[in-house]
Amino acid sequence: VIKINMPQPLSFPVKINVGGDAVQGFLPDQDWNEEVEYGVQDGHTNKLAEGETITGTDTPDIYRSQRLNIVKYKVRVPNGIYNVTLMMAEHSFDEVEKRVFDIYVEDNLVAKNFDIIKLSEKQAAFNINVNRIQVSDEILDLHFAAGKEHPCLNGLIVEKVNAKVGELNRNPKKNYLLIQNYPNPFNSSTVVRYFLEESGFVKLNIYDIQGRKVQTLVDEFKETGSYSQKFEATDLATGLYFSRLQVRDINKTIKLTLMK
Incomplete structure (x- = not known):
């Protein structure tokens, strides 16, 4: 057997x-x-x-x-x-x-x-x-x-x-990674990081909980690679915010918590 x-x-x-x-x-x-x-x-x-x-x-x-x-x-x-x-x-x-x-x-x-x-x-x-x-x-x-x-x-x-x-x-789409900001929660500033597998026109915006855009971090063409972008929130109130990455037809969103 x-x-x-x-x-x-x-x-x-x-x-x-x-x-x-x-x-x-x-x-x-x-x-x-x-x-x-x-x-x-x-x-x-x-x-x-x-x-x-x-x-x-x-x-x-x-x-x-x-x-x-x-x-x-x-x-x-x-x-x-x-x-x-x-x-x-x-x-x-x-x-x-x-x-x-x-x-x-x-x-x-x-x-x-x-x-x-x-x-x-x-x-x-x-x-x-x-x-x-x-x-x-x-x-x-x-x-x-x-x-x-x-x-x-x-x-x-x-x-x-x-x-x-x-x-x-279907062929899988290219990967565009929006990485959780650090530190989070944060006091007055934090760093948002993202990775592009292919070059493209990048928009990285910050929105409040009402969906209103409060800050533009990136609005330009970027080559393939890893990027870090500082988000200064000195003039913003304590609360929940959203960072949204747009590249080609792909959208990525993360939550950011501002605590003062």
């Missing part, structure tokens, strides 16, 4: 603590092989020392451990469309141009010359949200290409999207 080990299908959303153990509803990291539902190829684990903290998140344990020098991460999923969250924190460097790498999801370049410190701070949680990625071979593939030092990944969330009829055969 030949015994065949069939991996148990994953339930969504799939949450993986890359480089760490099972915690806070996240699955433990593991190596990839043909008998598992998910896993990493190459790299080694790295964890912060006891007492060192991670800021900007309510799940700090996920960001305390990571895979360094990671090359690929694979997750078995039914064919379809998915939203993917890449969770990262820089453990070692506090200067830009120290760790730089490219990230591909299903062969789509979602971050070129990615440098966490350009967009965040050392030991601070940072996420990249990649939406509407199509999988057609029942394996979601993430690929990390080193530029300077080793690529890193701390956590991964995969959410299934209910696609409309005929949508599966």
Whole structure:
């Protein structure tokens, strides 16, 4: 009798603590092989020392451990469309141009010359949200290409999207990422960051809760790359505001909380 080990299908959303153990509803990291539902190829684990903290998140344990020098991460999923969250924190460097790498999801370049410190701070949680990625071979593939030092990944969330009829055969749109401002909440100023996979005319505006535009941060053509834009709110009242990024036919919005 030949015994065949069939991996148990994953339930969504799939949450993986890359480089760490099972915690806070996240699955433990593991190596990839043909008998598992998910896993990493190459790299080694790295964890912060006891007492060192991670800021900007309510799940700090996920960001305390990571895979360094990671090359690929694979997750078995039914064919379809998915939203993917890449969770990262820089453990070692506090200067830009120290760790730089490219990230591909299903062969789509979602971050070129990615440098966490350009967009965040050392030991601070940072996420990249990649939406509407199509999988057609029942394996979601993430690929990390080193530029300077080793690529890193701390956590991964995969959410299934209910696609409309005929949508599966469309090519995914280019990724334009509007990243949560830091700090948030903020007192008088904060920094809004965004990433462009392709060049284009960019509009980045701030709106109040009534939908009125209160400030224009960007209104010009931008080349491919990562950008940071300071938002000065000295003359604005305490409250909830929205930052809206418009590039081509894509709109992204985040909430900003001003507290004085």
